[in-house]
Amino acid sequence: MKVVYERPKTLEKVVNHYCPGCHHGILHALIAEVLDEMNLADKAVAVAPVGCAVLAYNYLDIDWIEAPHGRAVAIATGIKLAHPDLLVFTYQGDGDAASIGLAETMYGAIRGMNVTTFMYNNAIYGMTGGQMAPTTLIGMKTTTSPYGRDPKREGYPVKMAETIALQGGTAFSARSSLYNPRAITDTKKYIRHAFELQMAKAGYTFLEVVGTCPTNWGMTPVEASEFAKNELAKFYQLGVLKDVEGSEQK
Amino acid sequence: MNEGALKVVVDEELCKQCELCVSICPVHVLQISSRINSKGFHPVEIFDNDKCISCGYCAMTCPERAIAVYKPEVERA
Numbered sequence: 001m002k003v004v005y006e007r008p009k010t011l012e013k014v015v016n017h018y019c020p021g022c023h024h025g026i027l028h029a030l031i032a033e034v035l036d037e038m039n040l041a042d043k044a045v046a047v048a049p050v051g052c053a054v055l056a057y058n059y060l061d062i063d064w065i066e067a068p069h070g071r072a073v074a075i076a077t078g079i080k081l082a083h084p085d086l087l088v089f090t091y092q093g094d095g096d097a098a099s100i101g102l103a104e105t106m107y108g109a110i111r112g113m114n115v116t117t118f119m120y121n122n123a124i125y126g127m128t129g130g131q132m133a134p135t136t137l138i139g140m141k142t143t144t145s146p147y148g149r150d151p152k153r154e155g156y157p158v159k160m161a162e163t164i165a166l167q168g169g170t171a172f173s174a175r176s177s178l179y180n181p182r183a184i185t186d187t188k189k190y191i192r193h194a195f196e197l198q199m200a201k202a203g204y205t206f207l208e209v210v211g212t213c214p215t216n217w218g219m220t221p222v223e224a225s226e227f228a229k230n231e232l233a234k235f236y237q238l239g240v241l242k243d244v245e246g247s248e249q250k
Numbered sequence: 251m252n253e254g255a256l257k258v259v260v261d262e263e264l265c266k267q268c269e270l271c272v273s274i275c276p277v278h279v280l281q282i283s284s285r286i287n288s289k290g291f292h293p294v295e296i297f298d299n300d301k302c303i304s305c306g307y308c309a310m311t312c313p314e315r316a317i318a319v320y321k322p323e324v325e326r327a
């Protein structure tokens with residue numbers, strides 16, 4: 001029998017703590033697959049966030065550092081300056097990268113630090129129980145916006161990939177999703193490209209991944225995937241927003 | 251080719267019964283089994299091995315990476 005797919009080596013064989021159907025697991029596995037394919041697992045250092053992915057160091061067999069809430073890019077900057085040859089990436093949620101850590105994320109891009117940020121955007125604060133995040137869609141109900149988000153009261157959702165793409169130090173900024181095999185393939189392609197650009201010392205690389213939170217959205221995993229495809233991916237346009245290598249503009 | 255070998259092998263302890271693989275399967279050969287694992291979930295299983303096209307979509311979609319997919323070697327004449 002020919003192997004079509006087997007669990008990547010870098011992904012530890014443990015049951016993860018994510019809710020059933022959470023797309024965090026897919027993103028972890030894609031990063032593990034790319035690290036395996038590029039033979040970079042021994043050189044990779046990751047910075048874990050505060051949020052649902054706080055225990056990510058249990059799942060990928062690479063070196064991890066746990067950052068205070070939002071400060072992942074600042075710590076990644078330090079690691080990269082001390083060890084320029086290592087592959088350094090941060091794995092953050094939307095509350096971590098776009099809310100409390102907005103300054104750190106922005107200055108990673110403005111200074112053009114050679115690190116990669118993966119921002120998992122599920123439009124809600126998952127770990128703390130489904131409060132409104134800066135990325136929550138207009139009209140979306142959360143525990144702190146029970147009548148739906150109203151821009152007059154709570155402001156507008158932040159589009160991080162576009163914001164990062166505007167900064168001069170950014171080498172690559174893209175947004176992708178994980179709702180079907182095609183979107184997953186695109187995400188994997190972007191992860192690989194981001195790592196390649198980082199190893200070529202091109203600048204800051206940023207990938208926003210639109211994911212789901214079935215538990216706090218109050219949906220089944222399949223419904224949540226449909227919601228990500230029909231609502232989230234419509235507002236957060238998928239595609240490459242900035243790429244210094246080639247003019248792949250969508 | 252080993253006739254009895256399953257094309258989709260599920261690690262039943264890792265499965266969390268999210269049904270994403272069942273919804274994504276293009277030929278509908280996956281189903282939730284009646285067995286139960288130590289976390290209390292019913293793991294997914296393949297019920298029609300012959301119809302499976304070994305596309306690997308279920309493995310790509312699995313958030314737990316509980317699925318391995320194999321393709322039989324075809325002997326050409």
